[in-house]
Amino acid sequence: xxxxxxxxxxxxxxxxxxxxxxxxxxxxxxxxxxxxxxxxxxxxxxxxxxxxxxxxxxxxxxxxxxxxxxxxxxxxxxxxxxxxxxxxxxxxxxxxxxxxxxxxxxxxxxxxxxxxxxxxxxxxxxxxxxxxxxxxxxxxxxxxxxxxxxxxxxxxxxxxxxxxxxxxxxxxxxxxxxxxxxxxxxxxxxxxxxxxxxxxxxxxxxxxxxxxxxxxxxxxxxxxxxxxxxxxxxxxxxxxxxxxxxxxxxxxxxxxxxxxxxxxxxxxxxxxxxxxxxxxxxxxxxxxxxxxxxxxxxxxxxxxxxxxxxxxxxxxxxxxxxxxxxxxxxxxxxxxxxxxxxxxxxxxxxxxxxxxxxxxxxxxxxxxxxxxxxxxxxxxxxxxxxxxxxxxxxxxxx
Numbered sequence: 001x002x003x004x005x006x007x008x009x010x011x012x013x014x015x016x017x018x019x020x021x022x023x024x025x026x027x028x029x030x031x032x033x034x035x036x037x038x039x040x041x042x043x044x045x046x047x048x049x050x051x052x053x054x055x056x057x058x059x060x061x062x063x064x065x066x067x068x069x070x071x072x073x074x075x076x077x078x079x080x081x082x083x084x085x086x087x088x089x090x091x092x093x094x095x096x097x098x099x100x101x102x103x104x105x106x107x108x109x110x111x112x113x114x115x116x117x118x119x120x121x122x123x124x125x126x127x128x129x130x131x132x133x134x135x136x137x138x139x140x141x142x143x144x145x146x147x148x149x150x151x152x153x154x155x156x157x158x159x160x161x162x163x164x165x166x167x168x169x170x171x172x173x174x175x176x177x178x179x180x181x182x183x184x185x186x187x188x189x190x191x192x193x194x195x196x197x198x199x200x201x202x203x204x205x206x207x208x209x210x211x212x213x214x215x216x217x218x219x220x221x222x223x224x225x226x227x228x229x230x231x232x233x234x235x236x237x238x239x240x241x242x243x244x245x246x247x248x249x250x251x252x253x254x255x256x257x258x259x260x261x262x263x264x265x266x267x268x269x270x271x272x273x274x275x276x277x278x279x280x281x282x283x284x285x286x287x288x289x290x291x292x293x294x295x296x297x298x299x300x301x302x303x304x305x306x307x308x309x310x311x312x313x314x315x316x317x318x319x320x321x322x323x324x325x326x327x328x329x330x331x332x333x334x335x336x337x338x339x340x341x342x343x344x345x346x347x348x349x350x351x352x353x354x355x356x357x358x359x360x361x362x363x364x365x366x367x368x369x370x371x372x373x374x375x376x377x378x379x380x381x382x383x384x385x386x387x388x389x390x391x392x393x394x395x396x397x398x
Contacts, residue, residue, distance in 0.1 A: 063088035077105040106131040194223040217242025237278040245270030285309035
């Protein structure tokens with residue numbers, strides 16, 4: 001439990017034992033009563049007075065409430081079974097991640113509505129596994145994953161193997177009604193890689209505490225962590241069929257081209273995009289955006305730069321094009337699509353922009369209606385213009 005009585009704090013330890021001929025036959029009652037711990041238990045001994053089983057019938061401690069706990073030896077291993085509405089597993093995680101050898105293996109099975117892994121993350125349901133005497137362990141969980149007391153994953157199923165600094169985890173579940181799957185595994189160089197797929201990108205972004213601006217869509221995320229520090233990593237993100245709403249940086253960008261109505265869409269129901277892509281390096285709270293792009297019926301955007309949360313500063317360069325206007329031009333005059341984009345889609349009439357300074361109130365600059373060869377090449381990796389050219393170029397405007 002990771003608990004010790006602070007010096008000077010009042011506490012009581014009470015109990016009794018049945019002793020016969022100088023030998024303890026049983027310990028039917030042990031009670032601990034302090035400001036933080038309330039414990040009722042008994043110890044069962046065999047005919048020789050050796051330990052058989054510890055039974056806890058009531059335990060209340062910080063972040064822990066246990067109705068029943070049994071601890072006993074079987075086939076050379078210690079078995080632990082716990083049931084209760086609330087369990088704190090943080091001390092267990094700290095101990096096990098050290099990979100220190102144990103005197104014997106520990107086989108455990110926990111059933112609880114809330115098993116805390118950290119201050120904000122908890123499991124609900126059944127967790128069982130084994131901690132081996134060499135310090136390695138494996139575990140399986142079935143139930144739900146909670147974050148800040150809110151259920152994030154239903155029908156969750158995790159498998160965990162831990163033999164080095166970082167565990168290997170495979171899991172699946174549902175965000176609402178939408179499936180999610182992921183894997184997290186270390187490599188031989190001491191780094192780790194996360195692969196994740198979700199059919200609700202918006203909920204996944206909120207779960208990862210990345211953004212509240214994304215709604216709906218599908219997500220494919222590939223992240224490579226540097227060493228065992230999960231605050232340093234390189235990520236590649238693919239999004240499809242998603243909506244952006246009230247995204248602060250896009251509000252600043254779209255305010256530069258407000259005649260298109262994009263700002264009103266962003267602040268209203270949101271702007272829909274067919275495809276999105278990002279390549280980002282994270283070093284602590286500094287985000288370096290190597291490339292990012294999104295394209296939809298109403299706009300196409302590409303940008304790069306950096307955001308530093310510690311300094312509350314950013315420097316973002318990019319271009320944005322009102323895509324729906326261009327699609328109408330291409331529909332009216334098909335050859336104009338080739339003139340605007342080039343035979344390899346390398347250039348496009350667009351608005352160049354730059355955001356610098358404070359994240360909360362950045363300085364904005366733009367170069368309206370500039371010819372920007374190649375600046376939106378990444379946007380049109382999704383063959384967006386080909387779609388409109390083949391679908392609409394032969395139709396006459398009403």
